[in-house]
Amino acid sequence: MNTIQTESVSGFRDNYDAVLKKLNDGPVLLLQRSRLAAVLVSHEEWNRIAAKLKRLEQLELLARAKEAKARVACGEETTVTHDELKQLMLAKQVADVGD
Numbered sequence: 179m180n181t182i183q184t185e186s187v188s189g190f191r192d193n194y195d196a197v198l199k200k201l202n203d204g205p206v207l208l209l210q211r212s213r214l215a216a217v218l219v220s221h222e223e224w225n226r227i228a229a230k231l232k233r234l235e236q237l238e239l240l241a242r243a244k245e246a247k248a249r250v251a252c253g254e255e256t257t258v259t260h261d262e263l264k265q266l267m268l269a270k271q272v273a274d275v276g277d
Contacts, residue, residue: 184209190218 183200187210190197200206201220208216219227249255258266 182207186210187215 183204183206185197185200185206185208187208190208197206197218201218201223205223206218207214208218246255250257
């Protein structure tokens, strides 16, 4: 995919079969009044994009977990046990009822 494929929205409406065939060569930019209105991609390309996005989200979550673990290790933050968390939440509920 070296060239950017474009099609007008009206061209897509009038000849969608031909535009959908263009997806074999890569994404198609749909233009409305010479402005980008949408991007069409094949379902295979969409699946690749979605898989990459999911992996990126997983890597970002892993990085945040590692940063949090490092903050705990150097004493910047502390942890609580599950039982301590339940007690804290119960105390907050009791305090909220009293307000």
